[in-house]
Amino acid sequence: MQWDHPTPFIMDIIVTDEDTDRLGHTNNQVYLKWFEDISWLHVESNGMDWALQEASGKSMAITRTEIDYLAASYAGEALKLATWITQTDGRLLSSRAFQLTRVHDDKVLVRAKSHYACIDLKTGKPSRMPEFISDTLSNLCIKVPEQRN
Secondary structure, eight states: OOOSSSSOEEEEEEOOGGGBOTTSBBOHHHHHHHHHHHHHHHHHTTTOOHHHHHHHTEEEEEEEEEEEEOSOOBTTOEEEEEEEEEEEOSSSEEEEEEEEEETTTOOEEEEEEEEEEEEETTTOOBOOOOHHHHHHHHHHBOOOOOOOO
């Protein structure tokens, strides 16, 4: 697979009939669910589990997601979803990239980026990251070349 960035965290997916919509392809809500699933797997596999976040009263919440749908996927297809932490300020904000590729032809189907803010779980308001979140995101963050406009 040709990934957009080095050292991706990867989740294997088989598209089910339940994942598809009336048009016969994967529903856009399913892509969002897969993004959430891989995001949790990624941080939890690196020590930032829910119990720690809940105990600290802080967690990262999505503030924006940008999705480019490049091609459709269909029931029965094997896919690989990759993700990377692409930005963190170590205090409040972070970003994550996604790339979804079909296995049989290496076709990139979706590229997406989600932006996050650390929030207080009781108030839902922005709050400074606890050290374990800041450290985890900083350790996972890759260098992404700046894009020119």
